[in-house]
Amino acid sequence: MVRFLLRLIGYVFVAAGFVALVIDGARSIANAGLRFMPVSEALIALVQERYQLIQPAIERNIHPWLWDPLLLTVLRAPAAVVALLLGFALLWLGRRPEAAIGIVTRR
Incomplete structure (x- = not known):
């Protein structure tokens, strides 16, 4: 499960990464220059006012150095790169385990 x-x-993350990649590509073509959407802009679009509460919560509850560097x-x-990397990492973690014992095909 x-x-x-x-x-x-x-x-879902891989699909979101490809969608963000297409959007960034369309923006880059329209602006005649490389343009990408950072993760911060994507988070602002998703959580709006709560985005400003992330920094104090992490600095207070976890560790201040985790926020800054x-x-x-x-x-x-870029949001596309982060989404693709996170998606592929989750797919790698959710892969089926390889069989420990198998049939040897070499003689």
């Missing part, structure tokens, strides 16, 4: 959920969420770098990255 967990593998199914990991694969399902992974496919790590999460700010991820938030500046």
